[in-house]
Amino acid sequence: MANDQPLTKEAILEAAEQVLRRYGPEKTSVVDVAKALQVSHGTLYRHFPSKVALREAVTERWLLRIAKPLEELASQPGGSAGDRLRTWLQALIQSKRKHVIEEPEMFGMYSAVTLEAVDMITEHVQHLITQMTGIIEDGVNSKEFRSDGEPEAMARAIFFATTRFHHPAHAYEWSSSTIEQEFELVWELILSGICK
């Protein structure tokens, strides 16, 4: 990017992500990103005062990239709410799995940042739970789902009950040959519970 073009946040983040991808999260500095953008590091420091701030912003953008397509999926009405919920959950799981396989180093950085940046991850989780809540409300309205529970509380419970399949801390288990089968077991449990 030339010096005379406006330096948008989006342009910085795009450049930062490319530089992080090229040099790896350990070796990338704010100065490297400034160089890639052909701006002074002073200019860049005004936007991102530290390497940590830069990494957080790139991670936040990644989380949005995960949540966006899911939002479209969640807002598509019609069909069984159970099927929609399952499709939504599997899209979330596939999205995380794709990232860990295709870009393990970046995924490692994202995971590390989300452990530190508590507010960011809380907001992301709330975003996802709100999407699921919409699907569950539809299922309650169509009498497919129980109506004695609070839809948001049910969404939260389902999000936590499927932690093993979408939380980055479990990425090392996702290549297991039994992981799909294990998701199936948990999904059946979520749908039907254990009580008669």
Place this chain on the structure above:
Amino acid sequence: MANDQPLTKEAILEAAEQVLRRYGPEKTSVVDVAKALQVSHGTLYRHFPSKVALREAVTERWLLRIAKPLEELASQPGGSAGDRLRTWLQALIQSKRKHVIEEPEMFGMYSAVTLEAVDMITEHVQHLITQMTGIIEDGVNSKEFRSDGEPEAMARAIFFATTRFHHPAHAYEWSSSTIEQEFELVWELILSGICK
């Protein structure tokens, strides 16, 4: 321990654990444990050829220490199977939480070892699932639980659905003020599912 006493595996592990606790996992070597036992390091190396082998053995003993009291709990008959299952799960969760609070450094070592020693953790999980399976079988027999599922598959599903509350990777979330409430949500979901 004096040189003329028999060197049992248990005595070595007890000494190793104490030394690890005193010096920390990073600084403890096989030689330190040999010194504490007043034996030559050659003698100790015959039992544990490396620091890794020693750590694994100490971790395996820790996992047994978690599983044993739960086994007693699981084998106590009588009462509602739902209550017994909940009590069992909470005992598992409390046991992990107690370790992370009282001995964070040892807990960190145990967690790191369990990530590497796949067979050891598979065996531990199977041990726990077998215990839960017994409770679920009782619940199916007493018609409290659904009988259309395989009890072991249900136990496995419940173990995975509660991952967030007992898996060491989530220890950083256990001090959250909402964690009990979140367990409650997942527990309700496990009991009743979402379908009518």
